[in-house]
Amino acid sequence: MPEILRVNTSHLKQVVDLTDPVEALIRKAQMREGLCSLFITHTTAALTTGEIGEGTELDLLEVVEQMIPKIQFRHAHDPSHAWSHMAASLLGPSLTIPVSAGQLALGTWQSVLLVELDGPRERDVHVTLMPS
Template sequence: MKDILRVHTGRVKEVVDLTDRIESLISRAQIADGLCTVFVTHTTAAVTTGEIGEGTEQDFLEVAEQIIPRIRFRHLHDPSHAWSHMAASLLGPSLTIPVSGGKLILGTWQSIMLVEFDGPREREVHVAVIPA
């Protein structure tokens, strides 16, 4: 099963929870066990897992700001968003999550997050579920 999620972000930096949308795809595909791959096709957005709620999204974005220094970027195309490219590259464009019993295998507080670093934009997130 393959599908594309179109995600509209509303801010320059934002965390979007994709978990329910991806679980819905798995349910509709009726895949009980396998692997779910999530891939964002943009160089200024990333996907990862983490906790969502009670301000943790803002904490996550603040940590990203602290980890990646503001240097004199050499990015010729548009230096104003060079930082966004670095942040997305460090987090990465993809995840692979096990599926069992038709559900994603995630920890109690773990969610699948799209991390926007250069919005607002429409992002394409490709989801593929490979049956076991």
């Protein structure tokens, strides 16, 4: 059964490092080896990996915003945030990361990132651990 990480974002656009809370779930489950699957249940936020700090998260937000063209969106509900739906779809709602020796098998500067594109909001990230 998946655990749910509830993340309260505080800005319209924001990058939140989820690495520590995800690794806490791995420790709690006492899992040494396997896979960690993450899925965000929202259409205006996404999951990815990347570097955090020294402004890299702000660079990521700027790149994401600029990769969506300035078109006349047909999103009837609220055209002002239609770009955030497109950006979230391109970044994606899920990640699968190996777990090795009880930790996420991430690179030296790599972190698990929630990318908020239409906050502030409460976001749910489903975390499923699959031991091997």
